[in-house]
Amino acid sequence: MIRLFKVKEKQQEVVDNAKEKGPVKKQSAGELRVQRDIAELNLPNSISIAFPSGQDDLMNFEVTIEPDEGYYKGGRFLFTFEVTPVYPHEAPKVKCETKVYHPNIDLEGNICLNILREDWKPVLNISTVIYGLYYLFTQPNYEDPLNHEAADVLRDNPETFESNVKRAIAGDQWIGSTYFPKPDF
Structure with missing residues (x-):
C-alpha cells in the first residue's frame, strides 16, 4: 500500500527547503548557452578569461590576449564582453579596454571584426569571437579600418x-597626436 501521507510530507519538505534557500533564479536561454560556451573553451596560454563580478555573472567577463607572434608580440590587451540575454541570436558586445595602435581597433576600443557585426550567426560562439580577436593581432587588416x-x-x-606598435605597447609614448600610456599590468 502506498503511504500517501508520507509522499505529501516529502513534497512539503522539498517546498520548505526551497523557501529556505530563496527563490531559484531561472536562467535564460542566452545564459545557458554562455555557460556551455565557457565550459567548452579550450584557450591557449596566450589567452585568459576572468569574471570580475564572480562566477555568478557569466554574461559579463574579460578576456586578455597576449599575442606570441606578429607585430603585437609582447603586448597585453584586455577586452570586455557583455552578452545579452538574447545571445546567441545577437553577438556579444566586445570592447578593447587597452589603448592600442591597430588598424581594426579605434582609440575608443571599438573593434572592426565582421563576426561582431553583419556576419554574426547563432551558430557562432564565444570561442569564435575570442579567436577572431586573436587573429586581428596576428593579421591586422588595413583594408577594413577603424583607425x-x-x-x-x-x-x-x-x-x-x-615601430609604432612596439612604441605603443611599451607605453609612455606619443604616436602622432595620440598618447599611449604605460601598461598597468
Missing part, C-alpha cells in the same frame, strides 16, 4: 607600423 592612420601606415610602410 585609418594606422591602416595607412601598415599599407604604405610596414616597418614604421611595426
Whole structure:
C-alpha cells in the first residue's frame, strides 16, 4: 500500500527547503548557452578569461590576449564582453579596454571584426569571437579600418607600423597626436 501521507510530507519538505534557500533564479536561454560556451573553451596560454563580478555573472567577463607572434608580440590587451540575454541570436558586445595602435581597433576600443557585426550567426560562439580577436593581432587588416592612420601606415610602410606598435605597447609614448600610456599590468 502506498503511504500517501508520507509522499505529501516529502513534497512539503522539498517546498520548505526551497523557501529556505530563496527563490531559484531561472536562467535564460542566452545564459545557458554562455555557460556551455565557457565550459567548452579550450584557450591557449596566450589567452585568459576572468569574471570580475564572480562566477555568478557569466554574461559579463574579460578576456586578455597576449599575442606570441606578429607585430603585437609582447603586448597585453584586455577586452570586455557583455552578452545579452538574447545571445546567441545577437553577438556579444566586445570592447578593447587597452589603448592600442591597430588598424581594426579605434582609440575608443571599438573593434572592426565582421563576426561582431553583419556576419554574426547563432551558430557562432564565444570561442569564435575570442579567436577572431586573436587573429586581428596576428593579421591586422588595413583594408577594413577603424583607425585609418594606422591602416595607412601598415599599407604604405610596414616597418614604421611595426615601430609604432612596439612604441605603443611599451607605453609612455606619443604616436602622432595620440598618447599611449604605460601598461598597468
